[in-house]
Amino acid sequence: MNYKISEIEQIIADNLASLGFHEPVTINPSNRPELGDYQYNGIMPIAKKNGLNPIELAEKLVTKLENYPEFKSLNIAGPGFINISFSDKFLIDFMNASLKDITINYKQDIHKTIFLDYGGPNVAKILHVGHLRSANIGEALKRLCNAIGCHTICDVHLGDWGRPMGMVILEIKTRYPDLPYFKSDYHGEPVDFTITNEDLLELYPIATSKAKEDENIMEEARKINYELQNKHPGYYALWQKIVEVSINEVKKLYQDLNVSFDLWEGESDNFAYMDEMFAYLYDKNVIEESNGAQIISVKMPNDNKEMPPLILVKSNGAVSYEATDLAAIWERTHKFKLDEIWYLTDKRQELHFTQVFRASNKSAITNDDIKLVFNGFGTMNGPDGKPFKTRDGGVMPLKTLLDNVTQACEKRMLPTITENRFAIAKTIAVAAIKYADLLPYRTTDYNFDIDKFTDLNGKTGTYLLYSTVRMKSLLNKAEANNLSYQEISKISTDTEKKIILAMLDLKRIIKRSYENRSLNEICEYLYKITNLYNNFYSENKVLTEENEATKSSWLALTKIIYDNNSYLLNILGINIPEKM
RNA sequence: GUUCCGGUAGUUCAGUUGGAUAGAAUGUUGGCCUCCGACGCCAAAGGUCGUGAGUUCGAAUCUCACCCGGAACACCA
16 A cells, blocks of 8 residues: 555546546645545646536546545535545554654655855854854755755855955064065975964954055055965965864864865865866856956846846956856866755845856856756844844854853753763754754844743744653653564554644655755744644653553654654754753 | 835744635743653634735735835945
8 A cells, every 4th residue: 555645646646637637736734634634626726727617526536536545535625625534554554664764754756966055154254143044054955955865065165265364464474574484485384383263363353454444554465365366385375274273163163063064165276266267268258348347247138127247357356256156166067067056145145146157157157957056045133133243242253152052051951960961051052043043934034032042932942852852761761661662553542643644744844845945844844743742742651551552553653753853853953962 | 216035913933836714933811740851731812914906716825006124236255
């Protein structure tokens, strides 16, 4: 017997075809649960298109479907809705298949190679709260892609190139003019000079404000940057040191947040392909000169708004970051065989990426065979709805945020937990932050509210962890008492049925999340199924249940929901502590 | 000014191909611990879906106009 929704849909499509109607069929969970488990709404459009009475058509279809053992009942309601109730056998088979292999609820028939560009930290600058969403959403999307069966390549896309680098080097030069890096006879020898991340964080704002105030200093920084880009030995060696220090610091924080990358490339790596790309672009004859700048016009005939050109080289001769992003596409498509490239940045950068994508297509760096996808996300604001700031008006470091939430979580932990207490608090804090960040639809702005996020009640990461840890605790107790469970053999209560129907809906949720490139539905789903299970948990006592078949079915159910929650939380990049 | 995004319960947000009685969290009120972790569970109240028109069997969803909020709009990245 079949146990998948897609197979049910195929049965309906086949029977519809035998009536002469060749239409794709999708069925959805019923919004009138008292009438059925699922509903098929497709009869009405078909009847309309063919000038038929929808009720009569529905009756013909139902007559053909009635004998399938997958269905318990089928009924027609209203203008032609077909309400479907599944047989217990169908539901039980489905659950036992999930018990054997939870991934059947995730894998889709999609096998693409997707390159993800997220993270985007800047060298010599602090990782602040504005960097959270790119890393968090990007990481979760990567895991989602892998769960459905796609191959991913992830690049952190480090901001390690450009004028700020010149400013920082200039500031170091001002402070330590005698360093060998700045001597004309320097050729890359090792230098006994250490600089810490704290030094860099202190240097950067000073360097940028000095340059802003004094045009001479700015000019000097520009010059250093120009020489750096042409691999001036001293500047280049110093720059490498700065990058290394920065990366090590950033990696630590990403590790705390369960964020990882396959590639730690930066704009400097893209820059290495610049000459090659420019030669190609000139050959393609897409570059024009305008007001002293080198541009690519990216207007299209159907545009109903102004589309400014993509600036490759500014009028002062400096290469723009648009060119860097185009070079990144060049590099990636030359190095890898890709189906899609996904960008995770603030949605305010949409125009920029539209320009870059158009330039890429216009110059045939990419064609229809590679899809460039901009996944803009909303901004995280403070509780007042304005851009998130610290009390004194500065940007809040991501680490400070994590520390604050960790402290708040620690206070709420059971006092009896002394072992690894701080590490557990951090795990909970990461869950609280990540879940709250992934809960709204990707493009929605949201307010960061530390009290709300660390609240233990409601739709929070804390609630999910608590509930999941409790499931695990139950399973551990069962194991300690040598209670075995092989499969679900019966459905005893309404709540169990609701849980099973929610499980049945998972594959659709996963697919929609992938298509929308947003984790919000997965977050909602996790809350829903966890709440349903908690409902079941408070209504029934599993371990003391006297009927053996009921007890083992309930344990198997618990195991499935635990496995599933673990799998879903893992997609969100959230770890589950042993205790909390 | 042009373009895009948003306006749904007191508050924060979901809302599928146009589908039946618009959902959840929080807050409010009231219940539930002899028993697997009460950091839990249940119930109730709470809505002119920004406004007005149109399309049709049927609109929060599609079209048009308007009101309000936010963002982007050539050399900052």
